[in-house]
Amino acid sequence: MPQQHDLEPHRDGTAQRLNWLRAGVLGANDGIVSVAALVVGVAGATTNTAVILTAGVAALVGGGISMALGEYVSVSSQRDSERALIAKERRELLESPEEELAELAGIYRSKGLSEETSWQVATELTKHDALAAHLSAELNIVENDVASPWHAAFASAVAFLIGGLLPLIVILLPPAAWRVPATFVVVLIALAATGLVGAHLGGSSRLTAAVRVVVGGALALIVTFAIGALLGTTGIV
Template identity: 50%
Template sequence: MMSHRYQRHHEHHNSHRLGWLRASVLGANDGIVSVSSLVLGVAAGQADAKSVMLAGIAGLVAGALSMAAGEYVSVSSQSDTERADLEMEQREIEAHPEAEHAELKGIYIERGLDEPLAAQVASALMAHDALGAHARDELGLSDNTAARPLQAALASAASFVVGAAVPLIVVLVVSRAAVLPAVSISVLLALMVLGALSARAGGAPMLKSVARVTLWGAIAMGVTSVAGLLFGVAV
């Protein structure tokens, strides 16, 4: 007698990367754009090489700490809200199981199941993991999308430092007279690479991602450079 075994069909999805990918792309983009804009603004204001480098290093340190703190506070608030919703849902399940069953059944009916099947599915899922079923289907929460404050903070700070290092390295290796064109070109190339990498990691269209990241980075650098030229001071 041949035994039949369940074989899972494996598919490659990217949703499990959403937390750290969002923070990493945001951090790297902010590091590249903010520090390069700062360097270009200071350089356009006719500051010497030492002042340009000092401004860039200060921007790197302050930006990395700011990104880490901002991400941690923001994602912690999200995590607190998710936890509060889950605790409230658990109390409702314990106090009013019939009403929660009816609520879950209604969700499945709206998704296309007939009433008997929806009731059967709701009963089976609540018997297996009532809170998990309500978290996923009523609240839209899952392990893949759960807020992770520390992960987001570390990913954001580390990627900010990597991004900010691009214009600083250029400032170190080129002459003072070549800072403006060298930083501009290198940063635009870095933004294109960042857009391509983020698109690849997230399974998104590459051309659209590259264009979006590069365009807004170029606008930020252009505005800051013009400000430095107009005021003739470090900005």
């Protein structure tokens, strides 16, 4: 019979995998909404295919770069904070090992272990890997599992481009009269899918997540189309 630890997933790399998965889902969702809202707005003002294509490509490229940069900056800040905490913990272990051992024992005691057991656990974990024990118990950090900003940036940019291509392709294929309705339908279905995937990764309600992104996306499309139609009918554009 396999041991319990053989059945459990290893934590190494978990944060990085979840990080780029999260960035990918958010990037795809943003790509769908951003590009769809822009091309629908332009389509509300004009039926000129070249204009719609130009606006869509500009939104696709600019949005992909923006998403990558935003993710890189955000995750870099998170990584720097985690590295600073790791360095601080390593320094404290070198300067005051006895106080750190007592602190670790206190953490396990606060979780319900007896005085004797908490000291035994703290002592054995410290002998095995003091830094890892403190990072896990105090900060819930794994030293070799710090998120990578490059992974997040790449995943976000690629996902944005893939998500944004969908409404751009859909709005260019049908006749002019069907462009906006077809884009609405396809975009809302795609948003529901990204909402379900995001909820699955986050362990939240799938229905709530799907409804939330679909309603938000629908509002964005309606508002931008209305503005585009208004500008088109008034002759401003």
